Amino acid sequence: MDISWLKDLNALAECKNFSRAAERRNITQPAFSRRIRALERWIGTSLVDRASHRIELTPAGEKFQRAATEILQRLYQGRQEALDAHAAASSLRFASTHALSLTFFPEWLRQIEQEISSRTIRLIADSMDGCERIMLQGEAHFLLCHHHPAAVGRLRPESFHFTRLGGDLLVPVSARDAHGNPRYRLPGSPDDPVPYLAFSKESGLGRIIAAVRAQSGLVTSLKPVFTSHMAIVLKMFATEGRGLTWSPMSLVGTDLTEGGPLARAGGEEWDIPIDIWLLRPRARLDARAEAFWLFLKEREQLADSTSPGGKASRSRRSASRGVQEMSSFT
Secondary structure, three states: OOHHHHHHHHHHHHHOOHHHHHHHOOOOHHHHHHHHHHHHHHHOOOOEEOOOOOOEEOHHHHHHHHHHHHHHHHHHHHHHHHHHHHHOOOEEEEEEEHHHHHHOHHHHHHHHHHHHOOOEEEEEEEOHHHHHHHHHOOOOOEEEEEEOOOOOOOOOOOOEEEEEEEEEEEEEEEEEOOOOOEOOOOOOEOOEOEEEEEEOOOOHHHHHHHHHHHHHOOOOOEEEEEEEOOHHHHHHHHHOOOOEEEEEHHHHHHHHOOOOOEEEOOOHHHOEEEEEEEEEEOOOOOHHHHHHHHHHHHHHHHHHHHOOOHHHHHHHHHHHHHHHHOOOOO
């Protein structure tokens, strides 16, 4: 048994194509196919339905792939815990998308610093795609990210817990013209498409925007002129008048005030409400990380019980939890 075979199976489950999965694993397709065959021989049954062009896992393959994901998470977590023990580390490791590492994490950390003052904090900021990889490899205890039920990611609810820390709003923005109005405005037209500063496919916000636009039924005429996974870069380009972009209100709120460099580029029908979630693996973490998670849950319960409408709010979250846990995290 080779753990590379488990990674191969995960890649095949995601790509549903031997060529693309082999490319992701940086090996030739024949070598990749031999390794999948070797895994099937080791297990003793077929894991892949090869009868159609679009590769699917067999029921046995789906069941084993879930186990393979958990095994890899535990292996990477065990490796990190061994490194921590060797270095006598006492850090809490957070992964965060770039936008939240700038707008949300510093203030949130100040609010809870008394509880974690005795701990070293390590923050890794990356794209959502990179953060997912960090979590799946067990390199961080927690992930701070945006969430919307319409968007699908790689961190499945059956493998991760979450707690909601707050909310935000994605709004379309543009630089102002000489009269203070938005230079570019939704929806655009086929004859005059709006220059669009787009999030890349590695971005969680990009996934959310694409998913919500696909479901909304609102028609736009946009011409992509620049792509990045970093909201701060897209905001900078929008401020320079290069196009329209969606941006978190937490990042552009002060720029939208009277006299600010940015203006709303569309009505409220174009806004996208999003949640801010903190995720952790369902597998048990080390003692300091488990203690911190318990502190957060107790803090959440206390806020519910002492705030006006707390019970009603908690009831609404409970009612919607089933829907949320059927989606992925972004």
